Amino acid sequence: MRIIPWMNTNEKKKIAILGSTGSIGTQALQVIEEHADLYEAYVLTANNRVELLIEQARRFMPEAVVIANEDKYEVLRDALADLPIKVYAGAEALCQIVQERPVDVVLTAMVGFAGLRPTISAIKAGKAIALANKETLVVAGELINRLANDYHADIIPVDSEHSAIFQCLAGEVSPVEKIILTASGGPFRTFSHEQLASVTKAQALKHPNWSMGAKITIDSASMMNKGFEVIEAKWLFGVEPGQIQVVVHPQSIVHSAVQFADGAVKAQLGMPDMRVPIQYAFSYPLRLQSSFERLDLFRVGTLTFEEPDTRRFRNLALAYEALHEGGNMPCIVNAANEIVNRAFLEDRIGFLQMSDVIANTMRKTSFVKKPTYEDYLQTDAEARRIAEEYVGAC
Known part of the structure; x- marks a missing residue:
């Protein structure tokens, strides 16, 4: 792992937080606030929680904010109209904003498959990645490692x-x-x-x-x-x-x-x-003083x-099975899991039925031994459709 150049300067480290309104994102902002002399929240993004994003923007005064849900763009823009903050919306804007030259570190705190594309975009810009979106490596680990090596992008885990x-x-x-x-x-x-x-x-x-x-x-x-x-x-x-x-x-x-x-x-x-690993990812290779509980x-x-x-927690066995199988199988498992997770939260499926749906989706979805990025996109869509069919039959 390379020592990040900013450590030898007096400049604040500029952080782009993908998913600033979630659990990891809000705790990352606490770390930034505690070390305001070292870090700056340069970009904040959210998927739907526009009101909290507005509150964060007014408090931390980032250079830019992005709301992935384009339907909420006008609400965000109007609420921040009195401030010199750039306001964007949509998936494409997420991918572009992480490539901005001043950004030093991209904290990928988005949840699910949606984090893959902007993470790839940040890697291609040579940004250091503080990785909290585990689905990025679950879905496309081999691709991500190759890109990180090709574009000399550091990946520091936050989990x-x-x-x-x-x-x-x-x-x-x-x-x-x-x-x-x-x-x-x-x-x-x-x-x-x-x-x-x-x-x-x-x-x-x-x-x-x-x-x-x-x-x-x-x-x-x-x-x-x-x-x-x-x-x-x-x-x-x-x-x-x-x-x-x-x-x-x-x-x-x-x-x-x-x-x-x-x-x-x-x-x-x-x-x-979680503030401890977040801070360590920001400060590596140094350890900073903190007020966190000892x-x-x-x-x-x-x-x-x-x-x-x-046997009781079959999902763990299914994940190992997908890892041994390789190819696009972990992508299939991730897509099916996102469907059953939401279905369980919506009371459409029972707890043990989640594993049944994932296992059936693994068997029915097209297997690709050497997937490309496009294959991952197609696999995700196919597996989601199949998993939804199984959920509907439960």
């Missing part, structure tokens, strides 16, 4: 688990034997298969440790989020699927660990606070670890 691994690898030159991804187990860790059949979205949205958006919280409850992190880890750290082990750790204190060739294991510990091991008391149950 707490991958940030932990990244920190454990800092300064290491020895071979990695195994990556240990920790998982909280979510709100249904101790539920039986019979209990899982009747859980509600209200129950699923109550994560025991983390405050996240609805989509990621449901993915965490179903363990698809952890499955996606397994796929993401392969592309970020260049390991094989058999070298990635998921361990259920209910306390969410050990964020992940790395086992090396000599058997030594390095782990990164801390409070479950870990008190005496208060934590006990740390426990369990093997995940892939």
